[in-house]
Structures are given as C-alpha cells and as structure tokens.
Amino acid sequence: MMSKLTTIATTGAPAAIGPYAQAVRFGNLLFTSGQIPLGLDGKVVEGGIAEQTKQVFVNLEAVLREAGAGFDDVVKATVFLKDMNEFPVFNDIYASVFGDHKPARSTVEVARLPRDVFVEIELIVSIAGE
Numbered sequence: 001m002m003s004k005l006t007t008i009a010t011t012g013a014p015a016a017i018g019p020y021a022q023a024v025r026f027g028n029l030l031f032t033s034g035q036i037p038l039g040l041d042g043k044v045v046e047g048g049i050a051e052q053t054k055q056v057f058v059n060l061e062a063v064l065r066e067a068g069a070g071f072d073d074v075v076k077a078t079v080f081l082k083d084m085n086e087f088p089v090f091n092d093i094y095a096s097v098f099g100d101h102k103p104a105r106s107t108v109e110v111a112r113l114p115r116d117v118f119v120e121i122e123l124i125v126s127i128a129g130e
Contacts, residue, residue: 012062014038017114022063030067030125034080035059036117049086049118053093056121069125074103076124083118084109090119
C-alpha cells in the first residue's frame with residue numbers, strides 16, 4: 001500500500017514564505033523545506049553567519065519536534081552557503097548541534113539565497129514507525 005504525504009506545520013518556526021510546506025512526511029521519511037534564518041516575526045535575524053546558522057537550527061528543531069523527531073534522526077543535511085569562506089564558523093555550530101551524530105551532508109556555495117541570507121539548510125529525517 002502506498003504511503004500518503006502528510007504536511008508538517010508548526011507555529012514554532014516561521015511560516016513558509018511561498019507555496020510550500022515547512023516539511024512533508026512520506027512514510028517514515030521527513031523532508032524539510034530549506035530553512036533560512038527568519039525569526040517568528042518573519043524577519044531575517046541580525047548578525048552574521050553564526051547568528052543566522054543558530055536561527056536556522058532553532059527553526060529546524062521546531063519543525064522536527066512537530067513531526068516527532070530530533071536531530072539524532074537526521075539522515076542527510078544539505079547546506080547552502082552564500083560564502084564558503086564562512087564554512088569554519090558554520091561547521092563549528094553544525095558540529096555542536098549534531099554532537100556525535102554524523103548524518104550525510106552536502107555543502108555548496110550559492111550565488112544568492114532568499115532574502116539575501118547567508119545560510120539555508122534542508123534535512124532528510126528518518127522517523128520511527130507508529
């Protein structure tokens with residue numbers, strides 16, 4: 001039997017700024033949309049790569065929690081950075097979030113991100129069956 005899609009939405013993270021869901025669950029897999037460093041007010045957080053990366057993880061944590069998951073359930077992270085020279089700062093924060101858990105990851109530098117932010121992250125997550 002084919003699993004159906006379940007849309008995940010939480011008020012603990014900024015609402016989607018376009019025609020997409022914060023995350024979609026398909027069976028035991030959760031796919032988050034790319035999160036950028038918006039506060040709950042929908043505004044980009046002030047500061048540089050460190051502040052923005054921390055906010056992205058706050059947003060992702062809220063989406064994961066709504067889906068009944070956590071960072072230990074992440075299978076793959078895809079990271080988009082505006083400037084790869086900022087990678088060491090980003091990577092230190094990333095490592096502190098995931099601790100000993102080391103999901104697969106791709107990190108790419110991009111020409112531009114929504115609202116001219118410095119970082120965007122999307123996740124693929126494995127959720128235990130119900």
